[in-house]
Amino acid sequence: MAEPIESVTLPPAQDAEQEGQWLKTKLQQWLDEEFLPEIINVHIAARASQVFTRHRLEGETDLNALVMAVLTEMQGYDFSKSFYSEFAVANAVGDLLLDSLGIERCCGN
Template sequence: MSEPISPITLPPAINPQQEGEWLRLKLQQWLDSQFIPELVNQQIARRAAQIYLRQRFEGENDLGSLVIAIVTEMQAFDFSKSFYGEFAIANAVGEILLESIGINYCCGQLDS
Protein backbone atom coordinates (compact mmCIF):
# COMPACT_ATOMS: atom_id res chain seq x y z
CA MET A 1 0.00 0.00 0.00
CA SER A 2 1.25 3.51 -0.74
CA GLU A 3 2.17 5.97 1.96
CA PRO A 4 0.16 9.18 2.40
CA ILE A 5 1.88 12.37 1.35
CA SER A 6 3.14 14.37 4.29
CA PRO A 7 1.74 17.87 4.59
CA ILE A 8 3.92 20.68 3.32
CA THR A 9 3.96 23.71 5.57
CA LEU A 10 5.12 27.08 4.33
CA PRO A 11 7.06 29.32 6.68
CA PRO A 12 4.86 31.91 8.39
CA ALA A 13 4.34 34.99 6.24
CA ILE A 14 6.67 37.79 7.30
CA ASN A 15 5.38 40.27 4.72
CA PRO A 16 2.17 38.87 3.19
CA GLN A 17 1.65 41.86 0.86
CA GLN A 18 5.08 41.39 -0.69
CA GLU A 19 4.52 37.62 -0.88
CA GLY A 20 1.20 38.14 -2.66
CA GLU A 21 2.74 40.52 -5.18
CA TRP A 22 5.61 38.11 -5.80
CA LEU A 23 3.14 35.27 -6.39
CA ARG A 24 1.04 37.44 -8.74
CA LEU A 25 4.09 38.24 -10.86
CA LYS A 26 5.37 34.64 -10.91
CA LEU A 27 1.95 33.25 -11.82
CA GLN A 28 1.45 35.79 -14.59
CA GLN A 29 4.90 34.95 -15.98
CA TRP A 30 4.00 31.26 -15.90
CA LEU A 31 0.63 31.86 -17.58
CA ASP A 32 2.21 34.03 -20.29
CA SER A 33 4.93 31.47 -20.97
CA GLN A 34 2.56 28.51 -21.39
CA PHE A 35 0.64 29.85 -24.41
CA ILE A 36 0.56 33.51 -25.37
CA PRO A 37 0.47 36.58 -23.14
CA GLU A 38 -3.13 37.70 -22.75
CA LEU A 39 -4.87 40.36 -20.69
CA VAL A 40 -6.93 37.70 -18.92
CA ASN A 41 -3.69 36.23 -17.52
CA GLN A 42 -3.22 39.41 -15.48
CA GLN A 43 -6.73 39.08 -14.10
CA ILE A 44 -6.26 35.41 -13.25
CA ALA A 45 -2.94 36.06 -11.52
CA ARG A 46 -4.38 39.00 -9.59
CA ARG A 47 -7.37 36.97 -8.38
CA ALA A 48 -5.29 33.93 -7.39
CA ALA A 49 -2.85 36.18 -5.50
CA GLN A 50 -5.77 37.85 -3.67
CA ILE A 51 -7.06 34.47 -2.54
CA TYR A 52 -3.58 33.39 -1.48
CA LEU A 53 -2.98 36.66 0.36
CA ARG A 54 -6.23 36.46 2.29
CA GLN A 55 -5.50 32.87 3.29
CA ARG A 56 -2.02 33.84 4.51
CA PHE A 57 -3.44 36.81 6.46
CA GLU A 58 -5.77 34.32 8.13
CA GLY A 59 -2.73 32.28 9.18
CA GLU A 60 -2.91 29.46 6.65
CA ASN A 61 0.51 27.88 6.09
CA ASP A 62 -0.48 24.44 4.77
CA LEU A 63 0.22 24.21 1.05
CA GLY A 64 -2.57 21.71 0.42
CA SER A 65 -5.13 23.95 2.10
CA LEU A 66 -3.92 26.95 0.10
CA VAL A 67 -4.25 25.02 -3.17
CA ILE A 68 -7.77 23.82 -2.24
CA ALA A 69 -8.79 27.38 -1.35
CA ILE A 70 -7.58 28.60 -4.74
CA VAL A 71 -9.42 25.81 -6.60
CA THR A 72 -12.61 26.50 -4.68
CA GLU A 73 -12.63 30.28 -5.00
CA MET A 74 -11.39 30.37 -8.59
CA GLN A 75 -14.51 28.40 -9.61
CA ALA A 76 -16.33 31.74 -9.55
CA PHE A 77 -13.83 33.26 -12.02
CA ASP A 78 -14.89 33.53 -15.68
CA PHE A 79 -12.33 31.44 -17.57
CA SER A 80 -14.19 31.74 -20.89
CA LYS A 81 -11.42 33.96 -22.37
CA SER A 82 -8.61 31.71 -21.15
CA PHE A 83 -7.02 28.37 -21.91
CA TYR A 84 -6.90 27.68 -18.18
CA GLY A 85 -9.25 26.60 -15.43
CA GLU A 86 -9.22 26.66 -11.64
CA PHE A 87 -7.33 23.38 -11.29
CA ALA A 88 -4.52 24.47 -13.61
CA ILE A 89 -4.17 27.73 -11.71
CA ALA A 90 -4.16 26.09 -8.29
CA ASN A 91 -1.61 23.50 -9.45
CA ALA A 92 0.61 26.23 -10.91
CA VAL A 93 0.47 28.15 -7.62
CA GLY A 94 1.41 24.96 -5.77
CA GLU A 95 4.38 24.36 -8.07
CA ILE A 96 5.55 27.97 -7.74
CA LEU A 97 5.37 27.75 -3.96
CA LEU A 98 7.14 24.38 -3.85
CA GLU A 99 9.93 25.77 -6.00
CA SER A 100 10.21 28.82 -3.74
CA ILE A 101 10.91 26.65 -0.71
CA GLY A 102 13.36 24.43 -2.57
CA ILE A 103 11.23 21.34 -3.15
CA ASN A 104 11.59 19.56 -6.49
CA TYR A 105 8.21 18.32 -7.70
CA CYS A 106 9.30 16.66 -10.93
CA CYS A 107 7.83 13.40 -12.16
CA GLY A 108 5.49 12.79 -9.24
CA GLN A 109 8.32 12.84 -6.72
CA LEU A 110 8.90 15.38 -3.98
CA ASP A 111 12.59 15.88 -3.32
CA SER A 112 14.02 18.48 -0.94
Protein backbone atom coordinates in the same frame (compact mmCIF):
# COMPACT_ATOMS: atom_id res chain seq x y z
CA MET B 1 -0.34 -0.03 0.94
CA ALA B 2 0.80 3.31 -0.44
CA GLU B 3 2.26 5.79 1.98
CA PRO B 4 0.41 9.11 2.30
CA ILE B 5 2.10 12.15 0.85
CA GLU B 6 3.57 14.32 3.57
CA SER B 7 2.10 17.78 3.81
CA VAL B 8 4.26 20.78 3.07
CA THR B 9 4.19 23.65 5.52
CA LEU B 10 5.22 27.13 4.49
CA PRO B 11 6.99 29.31 7.02
CA PRO B 12 4.64 31.76 8.75
CA ALA B 13 4.06 34.82 6.61
CA GLN B 14 6.41 37.68 7.44
CA ASP B 15 4.78 39.92 4.83
CA ALA B 16 1.72 38.31 3.24
CA GLU B 17 1.19 41.26 0.89
CA GLN B 18 4.72 40.90 -0.47
CA GLU B 19 4.25 37.13 -0.87
CA GLY B 20 1.02 37.79 -2.75
CA GLN B 21 2.74 40.27 -5.06
CA TRP B 22 5.51 37.74 -5.71
CA LEU B 23 2.91 35.08 -6.53
CA LYS B 24 1.00 37.43 -8.81
CA THR B 25 4.16 38.24 -10.78
CA LYS B 26 5.34 34.62 -11.02
CA LEU B 27 1.89 33.27 -11.90
CA GLN B 28 1.39 35.85 -14.63
CA GLN B 29 4.80 34.96 -16.07
CA TRP B 30 3.86 31.28 -16.01
CA LEU B 31 0.48 31.93 -17.65
CA ASP B 32 2.09 34.09 -20.34
CA GLU B 33 4.81 31.53 -21.09
CA GLU B 34 2.56 28.46 -21.19
CA PHE B 35 0.34 29.73 -24.03
CA LEU B 36 0.03 33.35 -25.06
CA PRO B 37 0.51 36.60 -23.15
CA GLU B 38 -3.02 37.96 -22.82
CA ILE B 39 -4.63 40.60 -20.62
CA ILE B 40 -6.84 37.94 -19.01
CA ASN B 41 -3.67 36.43 -17.51
CA VAL B 42 -3.15 39.64 -15.52
CA HIS B 43 -6.65 39.30 -14.07
CA ILE B 44 -6.29 35.59 -13.30
CA ALA B 45 -2.96 36.14 -11.53
CA ALA B 46 -4.39 39.05 -9.55
CA ARG B 47 -7.41 37.03 -8.40
CA ALA B 48 -5.36 33.98 -7.41
CA SER B 49 -2.94 36.26 -5.57
CA GLN B 50 -5.81 37.90 -3.64
CA VAL B 51 -7.05 34.50 -2.48
CA PHE B 52 -3.55 33.40 -1.50
CA THR B 53 -2.80 36.65 0.34
CA ARG B 54 -6.03 36.56 2.31
CA HIS B 55 -5.40 33.02 3.48
CA ARG B 56 -1.80 33.82 4.42
CA LEU B 57 -3.03 36.85 6.40
CA GLU B 58 -5.40 34.48 8.21
CA GLY B 59 -2.36 32.41 9.24
CA GLU B 60 -2.58 29.53 6.75
CA THR B 61 0.73 27.73 6.25
CA ASP B 62 -0.36 24.38 4.78
CA LEU B 63 0.42 24.20 1.05
CA ASN B 64 -2.46 21.83 0.30
CA ALA B 65 -4.93 24.11 2.05
CA LEU B 66 -3.66 27.12 0.11
CA VAL B 67 -3.91 25.32 -3.22
CA MET B 68 -7.42 24.09 -2.38
CA ALA B 69 -8.45 27.62 -1.41
CA VAL B 70 -7.26 28.95 -4.76
CA LEU B 71 -9.02 26.09 -6.58
CA THR B 72 -12.27 26.57 -4.70
CA GLU B 73 -12.42 30.33 -4.99
CA MET B 74 -11.36 30.36 -8.64
CA GLN B 75 -14.30 28.10 -9.53
CA GLY B 76 -16.45 31.23 -9.61
CA TYR B 77 -14.07 32.98 -12.02
CA ASP B 78 -15.07 33.27 -15.69
CA PHE B 79 -12.37 31.42 -17.63
CA SER B 80 -14.24 31.65 -20.97
CA LYS B 81 -11.63 34.08 -22.38
CA SER B 82 -8.69 31.99 -21.24
CA PHE B 83 -6.88 28.79 -22.12
CA TYR B 84 -6.80 27.95 -18.42
CA SER B 85 -9.12 26.60 -15.74
CA GLU B 86 -9.20 26.84 -11.98
CA PHE B 87 -7.39 23.49 -11.84
CA ALA B 88 -4.48 24.66 -13.97
CA VAL B 89 -4.16 27.86 -11.95
CA ALA B 90 -4.27 26.10 -8.57
CA ASN B 91 -1.72 23.53 -9.71
CA ALA B 92 0.55 26.29 -10.99
CA VAL B 93 0.29 28.08 -7.63
CA GLY B 94 1.33 24.86 -5.88
CA ASP B 95 4.23 24.32 -8.25
CA LEU B 96 5.46 27.90 -7.88
CA LEU B 97 5.33 27.67 -4.10
CA LEU B 98 7.19 24.34 -4.10
CA ASP B 99 9.83 25.82 -6.41
CA SER B 100 10.22 28.80 -4.09
CA LEU B 101 10.88 26.43 -1.20
CA GLY B 102 13.41 24.44 -3.22
CA ILE B 103 11.26 21.30 -3.11
CA GLU B 104 11.49 18.94 -6.07
CA ARG B 105 8.00 18.31 -7.38
CA CYS B 106 8.72 15.38 -9.65
CA CYS B 107 7.71 11.89 -8.67
CA GLY B 108 6.48 12.77 -5.18
CA ASN B 109 9.96 13.65 -3.86
